[in-house]
Amino acid sequence: MKRILSLFLCVLMLGGMLVSCKKDQPTDEQTTAPAGDTVPIVTDTVEATETETQWETDENGFVKDKITEDMTYDGKEIKILGWKEAKNTTMPDAANDANNALLQKLYYHRLMVEARLDVVFNIEYVNAAWTAADEFFTTVRSPEASYDLIQTYSLWPMVMAQEGLLKNLNKLAYPTLEMPWWPDSTTEWSQYDSLYFVAGNSSVEMIQSMEVVFCNTEMLTAEGLTDPVELFLDGKWTIDTMLQYAKQFRGLAEADPGSVYGLTVSSEVWMDCLYYGSGFNSTENNAEGVAELAFDDTTTLERIDGLLDKLVEGFKGAEVELPTGAAPLNREKTAMHIGPLSEIFSVSNTDTYAVISAPKLDEDQENYRVINNNGYDVWSVPLASTDPELAGVVIEAVVSSEYRNIAPYFYENNLKKRYSSDAMGMQAFDLIRSSVIYDFGRAGQRSMGVILETTWRNNFYELVDNQAIKSPKNIFTGEIETKLDMAKIKLEQVLQDYRAYRDN
Numbered sequence: 016m017k018r019i020l021s022l023f024l025c026v027l028m029l030g031g032m033l034v035s036c037k038k039d040q041p042t043d044e045q046t047t048a049p050a051g052d053t054v055p056i057v058t059d060t061v062e063a064t065e066t067e068t069q070w071e072t073d074e075n076g077f078v079k080d081k082i083t084e085d086m087t088y089d090g091k092e093i094k095i096l097g098w099k100e101a102k103n104t105t106m107p108d109a110a111n112d113a114n115n116a117l118l119q120k121l122y123y124h125r126l127m128v129e130a131r132l133d134v135v136f137n138i139e140y141v142n143a144a145w146t147a148a149d150e151f152f153t154t155v156r157s158p159e160a161s162y163d164l165i166q167t168y169s170l171w172p173m174v175m176a177q178e179g180l181l182k183n184l185n186k187l188a189y190p191t192l193e194m195p196w197w198p199d200s201t202t203e204w205s206q207y208d209s210l211y212f213v214a215g216n217s218s219v220e221m222i223q224s225m226e227v228v229f230c231n232t233e234m235l236t237a238e239g240l241t242d243p244v245e246l247f248l249d250g251k252w253t254i255d256t257m258l259q260y261a262k263q264f265r266g267l268a269e270a271d272p273g274s275v276y277g278l279t280v281s282s283e284v285w286m287d288c289l290y291y292g293s294g295f296n297s298t299e300n301n302a303e304g305v306a307e308l309a310f311d312d313t314t315t316l317e318r319i320d321g322l323l324d325k326l327v328e329g330f331k332g333a334e335v336e337l338p339t340g341a342a343p344l345n346r347e348k349t350a351m352h353i354g355p356l357s358e359i360f361s362v363s364n365t366d367t368y369a370v371i372s373a374p375k376l377d378e379d380q381e382n383y384r385v386i387n388n389n390g391y392d393v394w395s396v397p398l399a400s401t402d403p404e405l406a407g408v409v410i411e412a413v414v415s416s417e418y419r420n421i422a423p424y425f426y427e428n429n430l431k432k433r434y435s436s437d438a439m440g441m442q443a444f445d446l447i448r449s450s451v452i453y454d455f456g457r458a459g460q461r462s463m464g465v466i467l468e469t470t471w472r473n474n475f476y477e478l479v480d481n482q483a484i485k486s487p488k489n490i491f492t493g494e495i496e497t498k499l500d501m502a503k504i505k506l507e508q509v510l511q512d513y514r515a516y517r518d519n
Contacts, residue, residue: 070195078195080415082408087133091402093409096154096162098392099140100147104219105166105392106138106413117219117425124420128412134405143168145389148461155180155397163400164409169393172212173459177512181211182396183519187407194411196418200453203300206513212395212458215414216451217422222430223357224388226288227447228257229368234350238263243351244439247371248446250378254293254322257351257374258329264350268333274348280337281354283476283483284388287457288353290471291386292373293322297456297467298506306455308506310467311499316492322376323474323489330475330487337476338483344368355388356447359434366436372447385450386457398519456506463505470494 070078097106103118110122129136139162143151151171154160156178165175175181184190185208192201196215204210214221230243240260246252261277268275280286295318296309310319329335336343341361343349352358353373362368372383394414396406431444456463470491477486 077419080194080411081191082132082189082412082415086408087131088405090133090135091405092135092137093164093406094162095136095138095164095166096160096397097138097140098143098167100142100144101168101220101390101392102140104223106136108138108140117429120424121219121421124416127420128409128416132409132412134409143171145170160397161399161401162397163402163406165395165397166392167395169214169387169389169391169458170461172393172395173462173509175395175397176209176211176516177462177509179512179516179519180398181516181519182398182400182403182406183208183517184210184213184396184407187396187404189404189407189411190414191411194415196414198451198453200451202304203298203306203453203455204458206300206305206455206510207517208304209513209517209519211519212393213410213414214391214393214453215417216448217414217417217426218392219421219425220391221387221451222422222426222448223355224391225356225385225447225451226285226353226388227356227370227372227385228374229344229352229354229359229362229370231347231350231367232369233367235260235263238350242439243371244369244443247383247443248439250375252371252374252383253377253380254289254325254374255377258325261329261334261351262332264334265332272333275334276336276339276343276349277332277334278351278353279335279339279343279349280475281340281352281358282338283472284468285353285355286337286472286475287468288373288386289322289326290319291452291454291457292384293376294380294384295319295322297454298459300455305510306506308499308502309456310495311503316495318376320489320492323491327474327487327489330485335485337485356430359430362434365434368434369436369440369443370434370447371443372450383446383450384452385447386452386454389457389460459506459509462509463502466498466502466505467495470498 073079095106102108104121106125107118107122110119112118125136141151141154145168151167152174155165155175172181185205190197190213196217197213198216201213204212232242232244236242240263243252243260246256257278264275264277268277295315298306299309301307310316341354341358344352344358344361345363347364347367356370359370372385375383394410396403400406426448431441435441435444456467460468473494474489474491475485475487476483
C-alpha cells in the first residue's frame, strides 16, 4: 500500500513536468526487425514548458525529427572517424555474432539510417580511450585527415575545438537542439554562440555511463528503513539520508569486516556524482552565455565545505568502502553502491537492486542531477568536412534514430523492465534518464587539468603504491583556493580559443 500511494503521489508530481509519449512500435524507418527480435513497448517523456511544445509524432507515438523524405543523397559516401573501443556499442561495421542481440540491433539501426538518407558510411575506427589520446590526436591532426564526421570519447572534442579543427554546429541547419533527444543542458557546451560537439541522450554508451546508486531494498527495509525508491520518487533522497542508511550497517561491518557494507563505491572517479548531484557545477554559463568557474565564490565554497564535512564523517566508518569495483553487487553484500549504470550487468539477481540517482544536497534542492562518466560518445563535424550541412543531417538522423529505436530496446527492455521489480522501480529509471546534465568545465577536463575533479576526489582516498586507498579528510577548501588562479587561467585559455575560432 505504501508503494501504491507513493507511486500515485509521484505520478502527480511528475505529471506537471513531463508529457508522456507512448512508443509501442518501431518508427517508419524501421519496418522490418532482425529475425527473432521483438518490438518493445516503450514509454518515453518529453519535457514541457508553460508554452508546451507540440511535437509531431508518427503513428506509433514516437517524436519525429524534421528530416524530410526528399533529403536523400544519391549514395554519397560519408567518411567517419569512429571510436574503436566502443565500435560494437555505437556504430558497428558488422553483426556477425548471432548471440549478441544488441550488436545486431545497432548494426540494423546503422543500415536503416544509411538507407533513409541514401548514404554509405565509411567508418575508420581508431583507438580513442583516455589511455589512447596520442593515437587519436595523431590521427585527427594529420594533414591528410579528411573526415566528414567524428564520433569519439567525450573529452577529446573540446581539444579539437580549441585547435580550430571543428565546424561550429550552430551555423548548420542540423542538428536541431530543441528536439527531445538532445538534453537541454547541451547549450552549456556552447560558448560565444559556438557549439562544436553534441551528445544525445539515447546511445548505449551514454546510457551505460550514467552515474547512479544501486540500492538493495531488501537489506535496507529489513533494517526498518523506508524504501529508498519511495524517497527518491518523493524528492526526499538526500545526502543525509544516504549516510544515515549506510551507518545502519556499521555494527555489522565492524563485527565481521568485509562481510557486509552499507555503502560501496566502485571507483574513486565515481565520487564526482555526489558533487554534481548535490547541485554544484564545474562551470556555469553566465547571462552572456560564457562559462565561468562555479566554485570560486565564498558562499559556494562554504556549501561545498559543509557537504564534505558530512561525507568525510560518514565515510570514516567500516560500513563504507571504496574503491571496490562491481564485486559487492555480484555478491549482494552491500546495501548501496555507487557506480556507472553499466555495472547493473554485475547484478546476478535482477530483483535484488533498485536503481536511483545520486542524492540531492537537501530537500530544498529542486531537481536530481545525473552526470555521466567521461566514456560516452560525442559527435562533431571537422572543419575539413566536404559537406558540413550533410554531416549535420547525419548526426540528427543517427541520434534521433537512437532515441526511437536503440533506447527503447536497450534502456526500456534490457534495463528498466529487466531490473525493476515493480512500477516504482520503472518510474525511477525514467526519472534518472530525464535528470542527466552536461557541464562545460567537466567536458574540458583535459584542457583544464582536471583541477576540480582531482581536488574533489582527493578528499576520499589517497594513492599508496598506485592503489587508491580510502582516506576521508576534508581538504577541499584549502587545496582549491591554491588552484583557483590556475583554474581561471586554464578556463580563459579555453575561451580565448573559442573566440579565435568562432567563425568556423
